[in-house]
Amino acid sequence: MLRFWFSCGCFHGTKRSTNLGDMSNTHATAGAPRTLAEKVWDDHVIVRGENGQPDLIYIDLHLVHEVTSPQAFDGLRLADRPVHRLDLTIATEDHNTPTINIDREIAEPTSRAQIEALRKNAAEFGVRLHSLGDAEQGIVHVVGPQLGLTMPGITVVCGDSHTSTHGAFGAMAFGIGTSEVEHVLATQTLPLKPFKTMAINVDGTLRPGVTAKDIILAVIAKIGTGGGQGYVLEYRGSAIRDLSMEGRMTICNMSIEAGARAGMVAPDETTYEYVKGRPHAPQGADWDEAVAYWKTLPTDEGATFDAEVFINADELEPFVTWGTNPGQGVSLSGRVPNPAEITDEHERHAAERALEYMDLNPGTPLKDIEVDAVFMGSCTNSRIEDLRAFTSIIKGKKKADGVRVMVVPGSARVRLQAEAEGLDKIIKDFGAEWRFAGCSMCLGMNPDQLEPGERCASTSNRNFEGRQGSGSRTHLVSPLVAAATAIRGTLSSPWDLEADKSKGA
Amino acid sequence: MEKVNHIHGVAVPLRRSNVDTDQIIPAVFLKRITKTGYDDALFAAWRQDPAFILNQPEYASPSVLVTGPDFGTGSSREHAVWALRDFGFKAVLSPKFGDIFRGNAGKQGLLAAQLSEQDIEEIWATLEARPGMAIDISLESQTVTVGEKTFTFDIDEYTRWRLLEGYDDIALTLRNEAAITDFEKQRPNWMPKTIPAKA
Numbered sequence: 001m002l003r004f005w006f007s008c009g010c011f012h013g014t015k016r017s018t019n020l021g022d023m024s025n026t027h028a029t030a031g032a033p034r035t036l037a038e039k040v041w042d043d044h045v046i047v048r049g050e051n052g053q054p055d056l057i058y059i060d061l062h063l064v065h066e067v068t069s070p071q072a073f074d075g076l077r078l079a080d081r082p083v084h085r086l087d088l089t090i091a092t093e094d095h096n097t098p099t100i101n102i103d104r105e106i107a108e109p110t111s112r113a114q115i116e117a118l119r120k121n122a123a124e125f126g127v128r129l130h131s132l133g134d135a136e137q138g139i140v141h142v143v144g145p146q147l148g149l150t151m152p153g154i155t156v157v158c159g160d161s162h163t164s165t166h167g168a169f170g171a172m173a174f175g176i177g178t179s180e181v182e183h184v185l186a187t188q189t190l191p192l193k194p195f196k197t198m199a200i201n202v203d204g205t206l207r208p209g210v211t212a213k214d215i216i217l218a219v220i221a222k223i224g225t226g227g228g229q230g231y232v233l234e235y236r237g238s239a240i241r242d243l244s245m246e247g248r249m250t251i252c253n254m255s256i257e258a259g260a261r262a263g264m265v266a267p268d269e270t271t272y273e274y275v276k277g278r279p280h281a282p283q284g285a286d287w288d289e290a291v292a293y294w295k296t297l298p299t300d301e302g303a304t305f306d307a308e309v310f311i312n313a314d315e316l317e318p319f320v321t322w323g324t325n326p327g328q329g330v331s332l333s334g335r336v337p338n339p340a341e342i343t344d345e346h347e348r349h350a351a352e353r354a355l356e357y358m359d360l361n362p363g364t365p366l367k368d369i370e371v372d373a374v375f376m377g378s379c380t381n382s383r384i385e386d387l388r389a390f391t392s393i394i395k396g397k398k399k400a401d402g403v404r405v406m407v408v409p410g411s412a413r414v415r416l417q418a419e420a421e422g423l424d425k426i427i428k429d430f431g432a433e434w435r436f437a438g439c440s441m442c443l444g445m446n447p448d449q450l451e452p453g454e455r456c457a458s459t460s461n462r463n464f465e466g467r468q469g470s471g472s473r474t475h476l477v478s479p480l481v482a483a484a485t486a487i488r489g490t491l492s493s494p495w496d497l498e499a500d501k502s503k504g505a
Numbered sequence: 506m507e508k509v510n511h512i513h514g515v516a517v518p519l520r521r522s523n524v525d526t527d528q529i530i531p532a533v534f535l536k537r538i539t540k541t542g543y544d545d546a547l548f549a550a551w552r553q554d555p556a557f558i559l560n561q562p563e564y565a566s567p568s569v570l571v572t573g574p575d576f577g578t579g580s581s582r583e584h585a586v587w588a589l590r591d592f593g594f595k596a597v598l599s600p601k602f603g604d605i606f607r608g609n610a611g612k613q614g615l616l617a618a619q620l621s622e623q624d625i626e627e628i629w630a631t632l633e634a635r636p637g638m639a640i641d642i643s644l645e646s647q648t649v650t651v652g653e654k655t656f657t658f659d660i661d662e663y664t665r666w667r668l669l670e671g672y673d674d675i676a677l678t679l680r681n682e683a684a685i686t687d688f689e690k691q692r693p694n695w696m697p698k699t700i701p702a703k704a
């Protein structure tokens with residue numbers, strides 16, 4: 001069934017050691033088979049580090065939001081430094097923005113101060129900013145791809161751990177801290193130590209009702225929340241090839257929940273089709289040149305990964321988390337695990353604590369768990385395809401009594417498109433709230449929070465204690481499971497709706 | 506970042522060990538959006554006590570903090586260094602520093618000098634006998650002069666070089682400016698470009 005092993009040590013490091021002192025920008029390893037990640041890395045090395053020093057890497061696209069940027073701009077101001085490449089920098093407001101009454105002043109002082117600081121900094125330094133109310137405003141990881149700024153073979157950074165999302169295009173994309181944000185603003189580069197590579201092979205065909213979200217939750221449950229640490233993950237195999245760009249973004253988005261700073265998918269026709277024609281996509285001869293280059297990026301035959309994981313897509317079911325980290329998940333048809341049966345002592349204690357926090361008993365069927373709320377949104381699952389999937393299930397139905405259902409599009413553009421397709425009407429008729437774009441209840445930096453003790457089926461990425469509000473309890477699910485749960489009031493998948501129908505329920 | 510070499514100023518004998526970054530700056534100050542102006546946050550809890558040493562008039566404008574072992578342990582917050590810097594401290598002397606704090610200090614131009622516990626004890630005794638006395642530090646010769654007596658301190662060679670040259674992380678990278686410019690010249694035209702708000 002599922003196999004998982006780590007092969008050798010640090011392949012990349014071994015290769016590097018033969019090239020110490022190579023200060024040129026040529027590919028130090030030209031000729032040897034390389035992985036996608038190694039190719040993108042090699043093409044962005046400005047100066048190769050010697051004697052264990054980091055490589056200096058060029059950054060093609062820097063995404064900025066209000067939470068992690070104020071002190072970075074302040075640092076530039078202190079040192080009297082400009083933004084080195086305004087044309088490779090773009091900002092949006094997302095973490096703190098309200099999703100109702102967006103024309104009113106933000107009430108919470110810290111939230112308002114962060115938004116106001118970004119507006120002031122963007123104006124002073126000349127950074128393009130898509131503010132609340134702008135048609136291009138939205139979650140930074142939805143906005144980049146939507147504008148056609150995210151494309152294969154580039155390096156993308158942002159002061160946000162879910163920057164791994166952009167790896168879905170075959171870009172090298174990862175989250176950075178505030179000091180690094182300042183560094184990129186000032187130099188458009190980062191000193192970085194090389195990484196190891198891990199192949200996540202997902203072969204087979206997903207059954208109807210099983211989605212990209214279920215793949216990544218299964219991957220994290222398999223390798224653990226620290227399994228990807230030090231690695232760049234490459235998602236491969238027929239099930240990944242069959243996914244849309246939205247699905248690939250969902251998977252790469254949660255690479256960080258497996259401990260990996262970056263996750264990637266090799267570009268193919270699906271990728272080119274998605275990028276083509278977007279506002280910032282290359283055009284004419286540039287497009288042809290870009291595609292010709294992008295076609296050289298997939299991992300070479302014979303290239304080796306430092307570790308490999310195998311997942312059989314045929315066997316996957318809708319997945320759900322029961323605990324307080326994204327690795328604590330099982331198939332929805334399963335039961336809450338019994339900590340006493342977990343052999344690893346550290347994991348057993350973690351499971352005991354998680355069950356106490358989640359107020360769950362070992363052995364309880366997941367499908368018996370009642371929820372108070374359903375959150376459909378976040379940088380993991382808030383794109384138009386996610387909303388289409390969600391509304392395909394709820395269309396013509398009413399939400400379960402007593403369950404609060406909130407639908408938050410990832411960007412203003414997604415909201416507009418959803419409304420053009422009439423999805424907002426389906427959502428409102430269902431009894432759900434149709435909100436404006438932002439990070440919203442994924443992390444509750446704005447007023448969208450759960451009450452203490454409330455339980456939520458959420459399409460977001462983190463089920464940490466208190467993540468969706470103090471004392472909140474989160475079950476991570478796909479948009480399809482979120483929809484079925486909103487209808488039945490208990491954790492459910494579309495398969496349960498089918499079963500209800502055949503029973504005449 | 507300003508070059509660091511000779512420091513002359515009032516030294517504060519802080520007879521405490523295991524001063525973690527939560528004591529240096531409590532978490533409540535982390536919500537701020539600036540990188541400066543943290544002087545009010547430094548040791549905020551301890552400064553509630555009128556008897557705390559930094560509340561004494563002799564120590565109104567100090568430059569050097571002389572403290573016990575394991576200074577700067579705990580949370581990685583860079584704010585700890587900012588708060589010390591904004592209060593006016595140019596150097597901290599201790600028998601042992603938290604690793605992350607020591608790294609952050611080097612990047613922000615705050616000298617973290619390591620002396621033996623015996624030397625720190627001796628410096629404390631001298632400073633306490635003459636409250637508000639100034640001392641001299643030379644990074645070049647790695648010495649601290651307190652009254653008639655001179656002590657030597659340890660600092661790793663790389664951090665010493667950075668401080669003497671005044672290199673923060675960005676300045677270090679900008680030493681490769683020519684290579685960055687050359688790299689930028691050969692970037693293909695199809696790569697993404699945003700529309701800046703101003704040119």
